[in-house]
Amino acid sequence: MHLIDLITRKRDGGRLTPAELRTFAAEYAVGRYPDYQVSALLMAIFFRGLDDDEGFALMEAMLASGGRLDFAGLGKPVVDKHSTGGVGDKVSIPLAPLVAACGVAVPMMSGRGLGHTGGTLDKLEAIPGFNTRLSLAEAKAQVERLGCALIGQTGEIAPADKKLYALRDATATVEAIPLIAASIMSKKLAEGLSGLVLDVKTGSGAFMPEMDRAITLARTMVGIGERCGCPTVALLTSMEHPLGVACGNALEIEESLEILRGGGPIDTRELTLALGAEMLVLAKVVPNLGEARVVLEARLADGSALEKFREIVTAQGGDPRVVDEPSDVLPRAPERAVVTAQRTGFVQQVAPRVIGRGIIALGGGRRTMEDAVDPSVGFHLLVRPGQHATRGQPLAAVFARDAAGIEAGKACIAEAIVIGDDECTPAALISHRVTRAGVEEL
Amino acid sequence: MHLIDLITRKRDGGRLTPAELRTFAAEYAVGRYPDYQVSALLMAIFFRGLDDDEGFALMEAMLASGGRLDFAGLGKPVVDKHSTGGVGDKVSIPLAPLVAACGVAVPMMSGRGLGHTGGTLDKLEAIPGFNTRLSLAEAKAQVERLGCALIGQTGEIAPADKKLYALRDATATVEAIPLIAASIMSKKLAEGLSGLVLDVKTGSGAFMPEMDRAITLARTMVGIGERCGCPTVALLTSMEHPLGVACGNALEIEESLEILRGGGPIDTRELTLALGAEMLVLAKVVPNLGEARVVLEARLADGSALEKFREIVTAQGGDPRVVDEPSDVLPRAPERAVVTAQRTGFVQQVAPRVIGRGIIALGGGRRTMEDAVDPSVGFHLLVRPGQHATRGQPLAAVFARDAAGIEAGKACIAEAIVIGDDECTPAALISHRVTRAGVEEL
Numbered sequence: 001m002h003l004i005d006l007i008t009r010k011r012d013g014g015r016l017t018p019a020e021l022r023t024f025a026a027e028y029a030v031g032r033y034p035d036y037q038v039s040a041l042l043m044a045i046f047f048r049g050l051d052d053d054e055g056f057a058l059m060e061a062m063l064a065s066g067g068r069l070d071f072a073g074l075g076k077p078v079v080d081k082h083s084t085g086g087v088g089d090k091v092s093i094p095l096a097p098l099v100a101a102c103g104v105a106v107p108m109m110s111g112r113g114l115g116h117t118g119g120t121l122d123k124l125e126a127i128p129g130f131n132t133r134l135s136l137a138e139a140k141a142q143v144e145r146l147g148c149a150l151i152g153q154t155g156e157i158a159p160a161d162k163k164l165y166a167l168r169d170a171t172a173t174v175e176a177i178p179l180i181a182a183s184i185m186s187k188k189l190a191e192g193l194s195g196l197v198l199d200v201k202t203g204s205g206a207f208m209p210e211m212d213r214a215i216t217l218a219r220t221m222v223g224i225g226e227r228c229g230c231p232t233v234a235l236l237t238s239m240e241h242p243l244g245v246a247c248g249n250a251l252e253i254e255e256s257l258e259i260l261r262g263g264g265p266i267d268t269r270e271l272t273l274a275l276g277a278e279m280l281v282l283a284k285v286v287p288n289l290g291e292a293r294v295v296l297e298a299r300l301a302d303g304s305a306l307e308k309f310r311e312i313v314t315a316q317g318g319d320p321r322v323v324d325e326p327s328d329v330l331p332r333a334p335e336r337a338v339v340t341a342q343r344t345g346f347v348q349q350v351a352p353r354v355i356g357r358g359i360i361a362l363g364g365g366r367r368t369m370e371d372a373v374d375p376s377v378g379f380h381l382l383v384r385p386g387q388h389a390t391r392g393q394p395l396a397a398v399f400a401r402d403a404a405g406i407e408a409g410k411a412c413i414a415e416a417i418v419i420g421d422d423e424c425t426p427a428a429l430i431s432h433r434v435t436r437a438g439v440e441e442l
Numbered sequence: 443m444h445l446i447d448l449i450t451r452k453r454d455g456g457r458l459t460p461a462e463l464r465t466f467a468a469e470y471a472v473g474r475y476p477d478y479q480v481s482a483l484l485m486a487i488f489f490r491g492l493d494d495d496e497g498f499a500l501m502e503a504m505l506a507s508g509g510r511l512d513f514a515g516l517g518k519p520v521v522d523k524h525s526t527g528g529v530g531d532k533v534s535i536p537l538a539p540l541v542a543a544c545g546v547a548v549p550m551m552s553g554r555g556l557g558h559t560g561g562t563l564d565k566l567e568a569i570p571g572f573n574t575r576l577s578l579a580e581a582k583a584q585v586e587r588l589g590c591a592l593i594g595q596t597g598e599i600a601p602a603d604k605k606l607y608a609l610r611d612a613t614a615t616v617e618a619i620p621l622i623a624a625s626i627m628s629k630k631l632a633e634g635l636s637g638l639v640l641d642v643k644t645g646s647g648a649f650m651p652e653m654d655r656a657i658t659l660a661r662t663m664v665g666i667g668e669r670c671g672c673p674t675v676a677l678l679t680s681m682e683h684p685l686g687v688a689c690g691n692a693l694e695i696e697e698s699l700e701i702l703r704g705g706g707p708i709d710t711r712e713l714t715l716a717l718g719a720e721m722l723v724l725a726k727v728v729p730n731l732g733e734a735r736v737v738l739e740a741r742l743a744d745g746s747a748l749e750k751f752r753e754i755v756t757a758q759g760g761d762p763r764v765v766d767e768p769s770d771v772l773p774r775a776p777e778r779a780v781v782t783a784q785r786t787g788f789v790q791q792v793a794p795r796v797i798g799r800g801i802i803a804l805g806g807g808r809r810t811m812e813d814a815v816d817p818s819v820g821f822h823l824l825v826r827p828g829q830h831a832t833r834g835q836p837l838a839a840v841f842a843r844d845a846a847g848i849e850a851g852k853a854c855i856a857e858a859i860v861i862g863d864d865e866c867t868p869a870a871l872i873s874h875r876v877t878r879a880g881v882e883e884l
Contacts, residue, residue, distance in 0.1 A: 007614040011488065035478035040613035043485035046453065171482035172449040 003037045010044040018057035025061030029160035035167055042173040050178035059224055062186035065160035067136055069192040077283035078105040081275050082188055083199035085117040087352040088242035092120045093256035095272050097308035100148035101299040104283040107143045107191045108150050113365050116356025121152050126250040126375035130318035146311050158186040181220040189228050195282025196225050196232045197275050203240035205352025218434040226436045233278045236432035241350040241385050244268035248364050248378015250330040257326050260306040267429055331376040333399035337406045341389045345419040349385055358412030362405050386426040389419055445479045452486040460499035467503030471602035477609055484615035492620035501666055504628035507602035509578055511634040519725035520547040523717050524630055525641035527559040529794040530684035534562045535698035537714050539750035542590035543741040546725040549585045549633045550592050555807050558798025563594050568692040568817035572760030588753050600628040623662040631670050637724025638667050638674045639717050645682035647794025660876040668878045675720045678874035683792040683827050686710035690806050690820015692772040699768055702748040709871055716872055773818035775841035779848045783831045787861040791827055800854030804847050828868040831861055
C-alpha cells in the first residue's frame with residue numbers, strides 16, 4: 001500500500017477502506033510511513049473528513065495497536081467518564097470514588113493539562129506522594145481490589161494514537177472531529193468498559209466552542225462506542241465560564257474534597273451528580289437517573305465516597321491526611337490577594353480562556369508538555385455570569401508565589417471578569433444529552 | 443516565527459504575509475522546518491490557495507534562495523519558453539536554435555521526464571555525448587558565445603523550490619495552482635530573461651487537463667512574470683493527443699531535426715512557429731507576430747536554425763553528425779513492428795496518457811527519478827483524432843528492445859488508438875492566448 005495513493009484519494013474527496021486504515025495505523029505505529037506523508041493525509045482528512053465507517057476503522061486500528069484492560073472476571077460493571085476538557089473541571093476526582101462507592105468499577109484514565117485547560121493528573125499530583133503512573137497490570141489489580149484507580153494513559157494503550165496525536169499537535173490537525181473522536185475512543189475502549197459517559201464541553205472555554213460541532217463530536221463518539229458494544233452517553237455541558245470556584249491544582253483538590261463531603265459549589269456538585277447518574281444507569285445498578293441521584297447523594301452523605309477516595313489516595317502512595325486536613329497537606333501559595341469589584345452591576349463574563357492563561361502565567365499550567373507545574377497557585381472565582389455585584393465586593397482571590405504573581409493574577413481577573421449594566425442569563429450547565437437514540441435538548 | 447501558526451492560519455482560510463513566506467522559504471531551504479509541518483502547510487495551501495500577493499512572495503523567496511543568470515552586458519534580448527509538459531512535446535529542441543538563429547539569446551533550461559510525460563533533457567541525451575549538466579557559469583558563457591544553451595536545472599537555481607517540489611511530489615500537493623506557478627516562475631525568472639513564453643497544456647494528456655484550471659495557471663504565471671518586469675505570454679495548447687508523430691527520446695530528436703530542416707509533422711511545426719513568434723515579439727526583434735513568422739520561416743529555409751543546432755550540439759559534447767545523419771548516430775531499437783487498423787472508421791482518440799505509459803513499459807520513460815531510460819524505444823503515431831482510417835491501414839510503428847516490448851507496444855496502441863463510426867472534430871492546437879491584457883480566445 002502506497003500512502004501517496006491514500007493521500008490523493010482523500011484529498012480528492014474519496015473514501016479510504018477499513019483495510020487501508022488498519023494498515024495505515026499499524027504500519028505508522030511501527031514507523032513505516034514518514035511523518036511528512038502522514039501529516040499531509042491528516043490535513044486532507046481535516047478538510048475532507050472521515051465518514052462513520054472510516055472513523056470507526058481508524059479507531060479500531062489504533063485500539064488494536066496496544067494493550068487493553070480485561071475485567072471479564074470481575075463480576076461487576078466497569079464504567080468510565082471522559083471530558084473534552086475545560087477550566088476548573090475537577091469532576092473526575094470526586095466522581096470516580098463516588099461511583100466506585102456505589103459498587104461500580106471505575107478505571108479512570110486521565111490526561112495532563114495543556115494550553116488553557118487543566119489536567120486531572122496534575123491536580124492529583126498536588127497530593128504529596130500521589131502516583132498516577134501505574135502500569136495496566138497495577139491499575140487492573142487496584143480496580144479489582146478497590147473498585148477504582150486514577151491513572152494516566154500508559155504507553156501500553158493505543159500507541160498509534162499517541163504517535164498520531166503528537167503529529168496532529170505539531171501540524172494544526174488536532175481539531176478534525178473524526179480524528180478527535182477516534183483518538184478519544186481508542187483510549188477509552190481499551191479500558192474494557194461496560195459503559196462510558198462523555199462530558200463534551202461547549203462555549204468559549206472549550207476546545208470546540210461551537211455547539212453544532214460539539215454535538216457532531218458527541219454523536220460521532222456515541223456512535224463509535226455503541227458500535228463497539230459499549231453503551232455510551234454524552235452530555236453537552238457549558239464551558240462559558242470556569243466550573244466551580246477553584247482553579248489551580250491544589251485548590252481544585254480542596255474543592256473536590258468539599259464535593260465528596262456533600263458540599264462544594266453548586267455547579268461542580270450538579271455536574272458530578274449528573275455524570276455519576278448516567279454512569280450508574282449504564283452500569284445497570286439502578287433503573288433510572290432519578291434513582292441514581294438518590295444513591296449518589298446517599299454515598300456522599302454517609303461518607304463512603306470520601307472513604308473510597310482515602311483508600312485510593314493511600315493505595316497510590318499519596319498522603320491520606322489530605323482527606324481530613326487538606327490545608328495542612330496540600331502545597332500553599334505564600335502570597336494571597338483579593339480582587340474587588342471596581343463598579344456595581346451585573347457580571348457579564350468570567351472568561352475561562354483568560355483564567356486558564358492566568359494560571360499558566362502564575363506557573364500553574366503548561367505551555368509545553370515539558371513544563372513543570374506549581375500546584376499551589378491559582379484562583380478562587382467568587383462570582384458567576386448573571387450575578388449582581390456591588391462595588392467593593394470580592395470577585396476573586398489570587399494565590400501566587402510572589403508579588404509579581406499577585407500582580408499578574410490581578411491583571412488576569414481584571415480582564416476575565418467583566419461587570420456591566422445589562423442583566424444577563426448564564427448558559428445552562430447541561431444543554432443536551434446524546435444517546436444512541438439521538439440528541440435530546442435539556 | 444512558528445510554522446504551526448502559519449499552518450493554522452492558512453488552514454482556517456487566512457493570509458500569510460510576504461515576510462512570513464520569505465522566512466518560510468529561506469529557512470526551509472536550509473532545513474530549519476521539519477518536513478511534516480511543511481507538508482501540512484502545503485496541503486492547507488492545496489485546499490485554501492494562495493492569493494496573488496502570497497504566490498508572488500513565495501516565488502520571490504524561492505528565486506532568492508539560489509543563484510541567477512545575469513545577461514545585462516549581453517547587448518541582445520534574452521527570451522525562454524516553458525511548457526507544462528506532455529507526450530511527444532519536443533518543441534524546445536527545434537525552437538531554441540531557431541529563435542537563437544534570429545538573434546535572440548535563449549538560455550533554455552529544461553527538465554527530465556517523469557510519469558507519462560517525456561523530458562527535453564532525456565531527449566537531448568539520446569544524442570551520444572550530449573552534456574546537459576552545465577553549471578550556470580558555463581551556460582552563461584555558451585549563451586554569450588552561441589546565443590543558446592540547452593541545459594538542466596542546476597542545483598544553483600532555486601534550491602528552495604527543488605526541496606519543496608520533492609516534498610510536494612511525495613505528499614500529493616503538486617497540483618495546487620499557486621504552488622505550480624511559483625515553482626515554474628522561480629526557476630524561469632532566475633534565467634535573467636527579458637521575455638518568457640509559456641506553453642500551458644490542456645486536455646487529457648496534460649498534468650492539468652481542465653481548461654479553466656489551465657487558464658487560471660496561465661494567468662497566475664503571466665501575472666508573476668509581469669510583476670517581476672519580465673513580459674510574459676502564455677499559449678493554451680491541446681494535449682488531447684500526442685504532439686507530432688514521434689514519441690520516444692531518439693525518435694523525437696529525429697522529428698526535431700525534420701522541423702529544423704523546414705519539414706516535420708504539421709502540428710509540431712505549427713506549435714514551434716507559434717511559440718517562436720511570441721518569443722521574437724517579446725524580444726522586440728520584430729514588431730508583430732506576422733513578421734515574426736516570416737523571419738522564423740526564413741531561418742528554417744536558409745538552414746541557419748539547423749546550423750545553430752549543430753553548433754550547440756558540438757559545444758555541449760554531442761556528436762554533430764546527428765544533424766546530417768541522425769539514423770547513423772542515434773540509438774536504434776532492434777525490433778520494429780507496424781500496427782494496422784482492425785476496422786474502418788474515424789479515429790476517435792489517440793490517448794496521450796496511454797502512449798506515455800506505453801513508453802515507460804518499453805523502457806523509454808521513468809517511474810521514479812532513479813530509473814534509467816532507453817533512448818531508442820517508442821512509437822511513430824501515424825493517425826490523428828478526426829482522421830478517417832481504413833481497415834489494414836498502418837496506425838503506428840512500435841520501436842522496442844525485444845519481442846516482449848513489441849507485444850507491450852502493440853497492446854498500448856490497441857488501447858490508445860480508438861476507431862469508431864462517428865465523425866469527430868479534433869481540438870484546436872492553440873485555443874487561448876493569455877497576456878497581461880487578459881485572456882484571448884483564438
